[in-house]
Each structure stands twice: as structure tokens, then as C-alpha cells.
Amino acid sequence: MSAQPQNAGPLSLAERRDLVRLEEVVGRGIGVFWEVGRALEEISSRRLYRATHARFEDYCQARWGFSRQRAYQLVGAAEVMDDLAAAPPVSTRVDIYPMPASEKQIRPLATLPAEQRREVWEQAVEDAGGEQPTAADVADLVAEARAALSPENRDRLSESERLRALRAEEEAVLRRSGERQQRRERDARDKHREQTLFHLRQAARHAAAIGPEGEGGLAEIEEAAAYYRGLDLTMMG
DSSP states (O other), X not given: OOOOOTTOSOOOHHHHHHHHHHHHHHHTOTTSHHHHHHHHHHHHHTTTTTTTOSSHHHHIIIIISOOHHHHHHHHHHHHHHHHHHHSOOSOOSSSOOOOOSSHHHHTGGGGSOHHHHHHHHHHHHHHTTTSOOOHHHHHHHHHHHHHTOOHHHHHHHHXXXXXXXXXXXXXXXXXXXXXXXXHHHHHHHXXXXXXXXXXXXXXXXXXXXXXXGGHHHHXXXXXXXXXXXXXXXXXXX
């Protein structure tokens, strides 16, 4: 028997509260991309969407109207923002280095090793005269930085990209495992229904063979059969 996927059961009271709290963050607006990305990452990693959807991408599309790719762009942006906030300033040529104001500005930074993101962002701010750089300006600087990466750092970056791919594959494995569990439960219900109806039919034939004395029992059996058919349709719905 295959292992149960983690976080596969019904949501607990605490999880339902967490889901409401996290969805409120997302609902405040995609412009608050740092908070939104963090909230989506937690919803995905803890599978808090499982009460209503089997897959994270279906949840994102139905609940928020965007694709799984867009969701992971926001998650990646939050990770970059965490890196920028945690890293000390590299330069002092500008009094205050503003944090990115949009997800598009920092999307290119996600393709750099974490330790280079702050340096490239500060360079972009300096080139913009201490103001917010454009997304295109950041992308140009990132392209230059990637071209200058040492083979070792290129390997590290490739490893980071592989890890992101593995994380996506893990999500797919959990999704398939959950779908297999649903199929097993459905098959078990079908088997139970068939066994129940088989025994009811056998009892009905036996009651009919008895004759008039068994007519009352036959009516009860037919009533029970109708009940079980209705119960099964309710469970399957």
C-alpha cells in the first residue's frame, strides 16, 4: 500500500483559521506581492487548499484567477524580497536604497545566486539616481551578472533551478497520490454497493420462493434496496 500524502486529511480548526488568515493577505491585493508570495507559499507547502481542491494550480485558478506559474512567480518574488531585506548594504553611494515596488522589478533577480541579488539591486538603484529602477534596467544588469558568473556559481545556480523543479515534481507526486487515494475510496464504495445489492437480491429471491408468507419480508427488502441505492448515490455525489 502506498504511503499517504502529507497533509492529506481534512483541515483542522487551526488550519482553517490559518487558511482564512492567509487568504485575507492574498485578497488585499496582488500589489502587496511580498506578503502575497509568502501567503501562497504557505498555502502550497501545507496543502491548505486540499479541502476544496486536489491541486494547487486548480485552487489558484478558481480562488484567485491566476495560473500556477503566476503563483510561483509571486512566491519567488517573496523569496527575493526576503534575501534583499536580510542582506546588509553592499554600497553606501546612495543614502537609502529603496526596496522594489513591484514584482516585475525583481523577477529577473530570482535567476541570480542569493548573495548577488542585493549587489545587483543596489547597482540598479544607483543607476536610477537613487530612485526606483525599471524592470528592464534590472533585467539588463542581471543579464550582465549572469554572463560574468564563474563556472562554480553557474553550477550552483543550475542546482537551485533543479531544486525548484524537484519542488514542483514533489507537488505533482502529492497530487497524484491524493488522486489515487480518492480512486481507492471510490472503488471501495462501489464494491460495498455491489455486495450489498447482491445480498439483497439473494434475500429477495428467497422471500419470493417462500410464497405469500414471504411477501411482507419481500416488501421490506425492496424498501431496503431502494434505500441503499439512494445512499450510494448520495455518497458518490
